[in-house]
Amino acid sequence: MNPPVGKVYLIGAGPGDPGLITVKGREVLARANVVVYDRLAHPSLLDYAPPSAERVFAGKARGQQELTQDGINALLVERARAGLRVARLKGGDPFVFGRGGEEALALAHCGIPFEVVPGVSSAIAAPAYAGIPVTHRGVATGFTVVSGSEDPSKPESSVRWEELARSLASHGGTLMTLMGWASIEKILEALQRAGLSADTPVALVQWGTWSRQRTVTGTLSTAAGKGRAAGLAAPVVAVIGEVVKLREELAWFDNRPLFGKRVLVTRSRTQASRMCELLEDAGAVAVELPAIAIAPPEDFAPLDDAVSRLSSHNWVIFASVNAVDSVFERLDAQGRDSRAFGPSRVGAIGPATAAALGQRGIRPDFTPSRSVSSAALEELAAYEWEGTSVLLPAADIGRDELAEGLSQLGADVERVTAYRTITPPNAAQRARDAFAEGIDIVTFTSSSTVRNLLSLLDGSKEALSGSLIACIGPVTSGTARELGLRVDIEANEHTVEGLAAALSHHFSGAKATNPENPIII
Template sequence: MSDRRGSVYLVGAGPGAFDLITLRGADCLRQADCVIYDALVNPDLLQLAPSQAELIFAGKRRTGGASIAQGELNALLVNRASKGKRVVRLKGGDPFIFGRGGEEADALARAGIHFEVIPGITSAIAAPAFAGIPLTHRKLGSYVAFVTGHEDQNKAGSKRVPWRELARAARNGGTIVVLMASTRMAASLTSLTRAGLPAQTPAAAVQWGTTAAQRTVVGTVATLAARCARENLTAPAVVVAGQSVKLREHLQWFEKLPLFGRRIVVTRTREASTAFARELRTLGADAIEFPTIETARPTSYAALDEAIDHLDQFNWIIFTSATGVDAFIARLKVLRRDIRAIGHASLCAIGPATALRLEQYALQVAAVPREYRAEAIVPAIGSERIRGARILIPRAQVAREILPELLRDHGASAVTVAPAYRTIKPLPAGLQRMRELVKARQIDLVTFTSSSTVSNFCDLVGDVEGLKAAAIGPITAETARQHGFEVAVSPASYTVPALIEAIGGFFARAS
């Protein structure tokens, strides 16, 4: 038991999209000892929590599955915080908008537990926005009302939803938003029409708003429920009634993005996957970060340290990745060596990302092969400059031997391979979910940037026969095929930007 004071953070996870949680909410997750989360929370957000954090599923499942009763949930929050834990209560949308966050805060206050509320973007605003429906508009509506579709039927009459007043507001330019609306959609809309809202008032239902699974059905308050039934539009859904719904026809934007509706897995290291996934999400994809590779210290630094002690003896240093550059420079710093010690050698970088990383350290690159793989090194440097040269290759501990062998075959007098880092297979968060998605073939594309990411992915999730893959280069593509993938995307240029562009082109042709 920790002696520190426990705290509970009631965090709004946002409407569903991974990147719509607030910065403060994400920071709370990163520091959590315990996360208690609901079914509508994007499961990828759980990867932000420390690997040792306790994860507790609270339920609130739309399918009616098992959930923790609210009283038990309140007691659980008090229990964990009383043990000195930093508890994140992760709730879909905003904790205080139809999320029973007020009840949980009240229980914590009564128990003397310190708590904070981190607001979230509610689906009441976000889902219509992603469907192209502004809730207010200067010419159409100046006010908006949020209504629950799951009202407590035991409330006193004076505290019930005032449908008559809402209908009057909507007739005069207001917008009505009904949350948790799908199961009682017909009843809610009928309540509005009976209260005087014209049957022809525009209305829309948005399911899974802000996510790649978003669907929107448009009608009127009289026809919407039947249309949703025909389209099998179920929970979670937000219903909007009001004149601003008409604007969707020319304001819809999210569903027009080139990768909308596509679920794409990113398997790079956690550090590298974030920017990659961000680019995919910008294009509308449901990008799942599932790192299948991590970098670690090599088993021994002996070879690298020896090489650094004699840097002035090398004519060339060949870097095969940006990771290798970072590891090499980091070791220089540990050994307290001046970066100018590299100055005697010419530098070769495989790929523009590697070259850019060297340039960020103010190191000039003498050669970058046209093809970003080992086999293209010889023509890039030139056979005459390889002959008799002493060459250093700081790289991963386990890598193909083709590059050192090629250099020796072309007359290099000495080729020193010095492990600067090693790659390991992690146990990524969300493994069970990924296995379920793979088994159900509910993934549109898996992206790979090295052969290691391919083999590790297959080791982790099992049978991948027939799944589509995007591979950054021919070697990675061949590894993917050997494991049973259908390689659907392989860019001519072996870079991540080219891979993203090729992915966009592939789905454009497929649609």
């Protein structure tokens, strides 16, 4: 008995910025059994698909391709006939120069059910991210989008360049060409020969809406040369018309403080997403290289014993989100919840740790004004600690400053390993590759990220010498200096939000750095 026929969804992935995929596109990906994706679909969109989903790369570029179009069509039909839900993820909009119509016809001819999920086309989005509205009152009341993949000098070209030039010259408007970088000189020359003024403004937008977007402006007679000199390469959207002049006032995407900066994020994979989001919002290219991974203790017995006695302690103090997560995972394993803390008072070092407790219904009794152990101890000294029992769930490695300080104040401290920090697999090669490609800024969010990154680089500090180094706080900065690194920026607020804000502030002010006295922002 044959399985029921599945269904194919032709999804527009949008122009590059992963935030521009539609809600429906994301929902379909979340239910997909197979994802067939293109070169221009942002890789992070694949994360919306279930881990079990098959992922098939079908990317095509001028002169090279993984699968022919016939091969892609056959693959979609084959997977659907096997009863699978297939997400065909295409850059931009599937029906705007995406050959989505051909794929839909192939499916229709084979009796395969399909849906089209429109996407944001780069024809509109790339100009918008370059600060160029394709229509503007009094400047352009319409626009035309054409494929630039055909050589305009060939008589059989299906694009009527002469007519387009005459229309722009007499009525104004905006012309966008997609897939035309290889023929850009011939395209602009054809428009000029047909009567369009050589002074007509032109913008060339490479990788529009991606964090590596670049924009070069010129005129019909100069833009191609400027683009080549700047090293532009496909994909490029060419925008032709008077609206290009508006970029001088409306540029926004490439004016952000960290635009184009490659920033290494060494935080663990499970915690890196927030840091990457903040950096990318500021215009950076976030290069995710987890220098640490969070793992459970090798033996749960000591932690389980401590968790079973939570309410017997006068205080339970958490110094990290990881410690909160680990303790509550063990509580859950024991069939218990936050009520297990009973009369114990709860402390949280740092706003992120306090927020993690708050999500579990616990409002900390103590949060220091600054997220470092030394500051916490200064403020905790105001409490009576003689004979007070304190539980400190912590990492297997790390400083014992908090435990030692409380002991000196008279507390009876029990420090238990709640989690381990380990080096992720294959991280050493990924680290070498990242630095070979170039890193402008290295961020460290804990002492262990400093130690582990240097370990991945075999102790060599040379790779970091050309990068600006930014640390989340004084403890991490201290570790970096002890290991021979220069620290350029230290966040005043010791959170990932504070670190990202410090970087943005630094580059907004273009301040010089002093290795002996890092800028604290």
